[in-house]
Amino acid sequence: MSDTQRPGGSSDLLEPDEEARPEDAIAAGGPGGVIAEGAIAATAAVEGGASVYQASLWGDAWRQLRRKPLFIISSVLLLLFTVVAIAPGLFTNQDPTFQDLSKTVQAPQAGHPFGYDILGRDYFARVLYGTRVSLVIGLLVVAIDVVVAIVLGSIAGYYGRFWDALIARIADIWFALPTVLAGIVFLNVMGERGLLQVAFVLIFLGWPTLMRLMRSSVLSGRESDYVQAAKALGASDWRIMRVHILPNGIAPVIVYATISVGIIISAEAALSFLGVGLELPAISWGLMISDAQNRILTSPHLLFFPGAALSLLVLCFIILGDALRDALDPRLR
Amino acid sequence: MGRYIARRLLQAIPVFFGATFIVFAMVYAIPGDPIRALNGERPISDSAMQQLHERYNLDDPLLVQYGKYIWGIVHGDFGKTFRGYPVIDIMKEKFPVTFRLALGAFVFEGIVGLFAGILAGLKRGSFMDNLLLISTMFIAAIPVFVLGFLAQIMLGIQFRIFPIAGIYNGWISYVLPSIVLGSLSLVYIARLTRTSLVENMRSDYIRTAEAKGLPRSRVVGRHALRNSLIPVVTYLGVDLGTLMVGAIITEGIFNIPGVGREIFLAIRGQEGAVVVGIVTAGIMIFIVMNLFVDLLYAVLDPRIRYE
Numbered sequence: 001m002s003d004t005q006r007p008g009g010s011s012d013l014l015e016p017d018e019e020a021r022p023e024d025a026i027a028a029g030g031p032g033g034v035i036a037e038g039a040i041a042a043t044a045a046v047e048g049g050a051s052v053y054q055a056s057l058w059g060d061a062w063r064q065l066r067r068k069p070l071f072i073i074s075s076v077l078l079l080l081f082t083v084v085a086i087a088p089g090l091f092t093n094q095d096p097t098f099q100d101l102s103k104t105v106q107a108p109q110a111g112h113p114f115g116y117d118i119l120g121r122d123y124f125a126r127v128l129y130g131t132r133v134s135l136v137i138g139l140l141v142v143a144i145d146v147v148v149a150i151v152l153g154s155i156a157g158y159y160g161r162f163w164d165a166l167i168a169r170i171a172d173i174w175f176a177l178p179t180v181l182a183g184i185v186f187l188n189v190m191g192e193r194g195l196l197q198v199a200f201v202l203i204f205l206g207w208p209t210l211m212r213l214m215r216s217s218v219l220s221g222r223e224s225d226y227v228q229a230a231k232a233l234g235a236s237d238w239r240i241m242r243v244h245i246l247p248n249g250i251a252p253v254i255v256y257a258t259i260s261v262g263i264i265i266s267a268e269a270a271l272s273f274l275g276v277g278l279e280l281p282a283i284s285w286g287l288m289i290s291d292a293q294n295r296i297l298t299s300p301h302l303l304f305f306p307g308a309a310l311s312l313l314v315l316c317f318i319i320l321g322d323a324l325r326d327a328l329d330p331r332l333r
Numbered sequence: 334m335g336r337y338i339a340r341r342l343l344q345a346i347p348v349f350f351g352a353t354f355i356v357f358a359m360v361y362a363i364p365g366d367p368i369r370a371l372n373g374e375r376p377i378s379d380s381a382m383q384q385l386h387e388r389y390n391l392d393d394p395l396l397v398q399y400g401k402y403i404w405g406i407v408h409g410d411f412g413k414t415f416r417g418y419p420v421i422d423i424m425k426e427k428f429p430v431t432f433r434l435a436l437g438a439f440v441f442e443g444i445v446g447l448f449a450g451i452l453a454g455l456k457r458g459s460f461m462d463n464l465l466l467i468s469t470m471f472i473a474a475i476p477v478f479v480l481g482f483l484a485q486i487m488l489g490i491q492f493r494i495f496p497i498a499g500i501y502n503g504w505i506s507y508v509l510p511s512i513v514l515g516s517l518s519l520v521y522i523a524r525l526t527r528t529s530l531v532e533n534m535r536s537d538y539i540r541t542a543e544a545k546g547l548p549r550s551r552v553v554g555r556h557a558l559r560n561s562l563i564p565v566v567t568y569l570g571v572d573l574g575t576l577m578v579g580a581i582i583t584e585g586i587f588n589i590p591g592v593g594r595e596i597f598l599a600i601r602g603q604e605g606a607v608v609v610g611i612v613t614a615g616i617m618i619f620i621v622m623n624l625f626v627d628l629l630y631a632v633l634d635p636r637i638r639y640e
Contacts, residue, residue, distance in 0.1 A: 172344070173351035176623075178578040178615050181596065185359050185608060188600050266476045270582060273478050274597070289478060293586075296482050297490065307479040315474035322470065 061327035094122035153214025217249030262317030420610035431591030435576035437511025450526025481586035574622030578615035
């Protein structure tokens with residue numbers, strides 16, 4: 001029985017419906033409904049699967065995912081992006097900082113598939129080298145925000161009362177901050193803006209949604225029978241959270257975190273595009289698009305290639321998150 | 334109901350002060366003396382310096398400055414720019430422009446998103462459904478500034494359907510920017526409508542309605558849609574608030590003189606009063622819209638108890 005997992009009432013995670021408004025969900029009888037559905041799923045699992053094999057949530061999800069072409073394509077692409085980010089030199093022998101002004105904004109040509117930028121630098125090399133900051137910022141920001149979300153969400157959900165009220169009110173304040181505006185204001189205060197500064201601001205602004213997801217997961221997990229049983233057996237809070245609540249409640253957080261990587265990558269590019277993100281001589285797709293904006297008619301390749309690379313990388317994370325959600329939520333099958 | 338409203342109002346107060354204080358502190362934490370920065374390389378006399386510091390309360394501790402600022406807002410005074418122009422006048426000029434843009438985006442995403450979501454949700458797994466899921470993924474993946482330039486190149490320059498910049502061609506100049514601004518929310522609304530409808534179409538009361546022999550249009554229109562649209566309507570409400578403050582990039586690309594562009598210019602020009610004024614007004618709009626949506630939600634969905 002303890003192997004039957006419950007996905008913490010996650011519906012379509014791209015949409016901030018119930019998850020974004022936990023109070024309303026609770027007022028509408030949310031946790032009760034979730035528990036009821038969990039119980040049904042549990043019975044179904046016992047009837048249908050117990051005699052055949054013991055399916056864990058993740059094992060089950062993996063079997064689902066392996067059969068999805070979109071999941072496989074996006075995983076392979078992401079792997080490719082990662083290799084490019086680690087070693088862009090494997091794919092081009094051009095130096096992304098070498099300038100040849102006689103070749104300014106030349107169109108794509110043999111040997112230089114993306115053409116040249118305004119300073120006559122090889123654009124293919126620049127787009128390849130630009131992968132690194134996008135991927136590093138996306139992964140770094142989300143990784144830290146997930147840790148923050150797990151810690152705060154667990155405290156709020158498990159201990160309830162004072163801690164819950166305190167953390168929920170702080171999150172409310174953060175939700176009222178307009179993200180793009182606040183990002184611009186904060187980054188403007190920073191003297192020098194490198195990768196760490198941009199990442200810091202995005203981490204600072206990004207944690208509340210993940211925290212609320214974690215909190216509602218923990219909240220529904222706390223009431224379950226196996227947690228009550230563990231408590232009756234005298235397990236410590238730490239053990240209950242580590243062994244019972246976290247593994248069962250982490251699924252919606254992982255799904256949203258995957259999509260968030262794409263959102264954060266897009267946000268970094270937007271801030272760099274606006275001139276408050278990374279600064280030259282950093283190689284970033286947002287900066288390249290910003291440079292291209294006055295030449296979109298005469299040299300559309302300057303906009304197209306970094307724009308396409310950026311969209312493709314974000315798309316990979318969205319598809320991955322979508323596929324993960326479908327695989328992790330038994331109710332959608 | 335009265336107690337519910339009162340509780341929501343009380344909860345909004347610390348959120349307002351918290352959020353505005355964070356922004357206030359950040360803007361006025363900019364290192365360096367703003368008066369000296371304003372004056373550039375020229376020398377400034379101590380008495381003039383003193384006077385300017387007093388006018389902008391620059392010598393008070395941060396909390397006192399913030400308190401004086403909020404006191405001013407209560408009296409309709411959002412401060413003055415360094416040239417002595419009242420910030421409230423700038424906002425009166427710029428907010429209507431942004432409001433028209435946000436309204437355009439709102440109408441676009443509402444109509445198209447609902448329509449697509451209903452078409453997909455009624456036949457789960459159909460061609461329309463898969464088309465919606467895949468196309469929304471693509472729209473969500475393209476960053477708004479790339480989408481904006483693409484729209485400019487394709488619809489504005491290649492086919493010359495819409496003007497690509499400014500607001501001086503009447504309502505038609507808002508069409509392209511509204512579509513670009515509303516595209517991301519369109520994804521949310523279409524998917525939210527779809528999920529909500531799919532879930533409701535499986536419920537017992539729909540089976541009952543069908544068993545009674547009601548025509549399909551009535552089953553969908555009277556029974557399924559009414560319940561399915563509750564989360565969508567609330568999302569639309571919150572989004573109108575978000576669109577009002579989130580149009581910086583769109584306004585920049587399409588050269589629309591609204592609050593987004595104003596705030597961007599103000600940050601560049603170190604006009605702290607304008608930045609804080611507009612962000613404070615934005616936070617107020619956002620909080621009021623959220624409050625409105627919470628109340629609307631309670632009215633639309635009787636399952637919510639007014640505790």
